[in-house]
Amino acid sequence: MTLPHNTITPIPNNEPDAVPALWNTRYSEIDENFLNLDGRVDAREIEITAARKGKGSLDARLDDMASAISSTSVEMQNATVAALKFAIDQAALANYSIKAFKQQLQQEGEMTIQNKGIVSGCAATKSTTAARNLTLSTGVCFANGRAYAVADGVNAASVPSNTGVGSATVYAYLYQDAGGLWRVAVTAIGQQVPPNSIRIYNITVPANSTDATDPSLTSVILTDIRRIERNFPSRLNSPALASAVINGLSANNYRLDFDVVSATGAPCEAAAIMVFSRATNGFTVQLASAADNVTVRWRTSKLNN
Template sequence: MANLSGIAVFKALLRKLETTDPKHPDTWNPNYQDLINNDVFLKAFADEVSTARDGKTSLSVRLADIEQTQASLSPAYIDELSAAVKYALDQSGAANRSIRALKQQIQQEGEVLIENRGVVSGCTVTKSTTAARNLNLAAGVCFANGRPYSVTSGDNMASVPSNISAGSAAVVVYLYLAAVGWKMAVTAIGEAVPTGAIRLYNITIPANSTDATDPTLTNIALTSVRRVEVGFPQYLDTPVSQFVAINTLSANDYRLDLDVVSADGAPCERKSLNVPSRATNGFTLELAAAADNVRIRYRVSKLNN
């Protein structure tokens, strides 16, 4: 049996059947066709409405959501949203600045190492008269690692390097601890004093100073930089001090906490640390003890900065 297929064409009127119409399918099939076409049209419209609902319970709910979204994109809403975001960013910036100030200024921490070495007696340096550009060391006593050491004298123990440049140069005479005791040495031009050494003299070497031009070191200037402590370890005439730089504060009335982490040789307590001066950008630590290589942890606090 054949079926009638509808198309999406809506028709508002149907032909009225009369009693005089022939009782034949050709009489009512056209009306059935129009009805099926209307059904197909309405079904397509209903499907479109259902799709437009986008899963909402009704089309009105979907339209309300769209209106709310459109309202949120209005210039007034965008201005309010921008103001809220800017305020949040400003507050976050203020919080970050406060945290940074707390870590970098209001409370500052660090460590400092104080070396405490020098000479108790002797250990003077003179120019050799028996060898070219050599130095002699007089016997004496030095101190390091929290204890005194005997230093044996020696002739021609170290030599002064030549300076072939057009300008003057500087080197340092120092003591270092060898396997057989403390010995004297001279740094090369441009070389730093080794770790653990004791500085004795600074030497200024004029330009073009060599074995040929100045074998007896006549033009060499020896300047003593020895730190002499004749009372070591009982007392120190010139306690070693060191400036500790900090991030600048508004005033120097900050709180300073010190903790001795480690030390070599003699004991070192907190009471052996003095603060003779303090500034907004740092403070000076003074060590009133015989200990060497004193590692100190400090904390600077100024909550009203």
């Protein structure tokens, strides 16, 4: 900031002897210079105050500037980057630990155990009176936690033709109709057994097996897969099994806990869910109950994995 200033007029050497009137002129010029000097001092104080930027002194302001400048040095930048990298690494480690805890150390899931089968009878044979038909013998099946009588069925189900170049497998099964009666049926080629049914036979149909080429099912193979429990419901010789897949663990000595969510028929407690086998990537349980459609919530725990 530049302020105007006045000068004092010099007395020339050739000026006549000074008189008081001339002295008054010089005094006035001197007073004006002092006034301008005061203004310049005030302006400098304002400028210095502004330069302090709120600090108590110029020295404190200079220290603050030096600190700010040092924070942008290469050493400071390297230290900042190192601190950020460490923080990011720690966060990644924490996220990995949480993920491992959820996906490996403790895992949860649900499974449903179907407990259906045959008490007696319900054998399928090839018909001798109709082309490509099966006849079912009388018997007793069990499902929904109870036993049901099954009436015989002569020529009760038809085996589909196979016009393909390779053999095909279809399935004979029992199902409960709208009236509550259990009947036999055979799936079409490529079709799965419907839910809540009881599969009793695998049927292998060779290539080019049709009504014209094999009406008596001579080349068709019936494989009996009935689960027969003659002492149902008091004792099960071949308990129903169900398996679950888990994320791989380091060993199979993990803990398993079960909670029965729902069941059809007989009561079912968690104690009826028994571990049949276990591996590092899954386990199989068996059902020690006459109940059916048992939904089980399970949890594996291995905190020292």
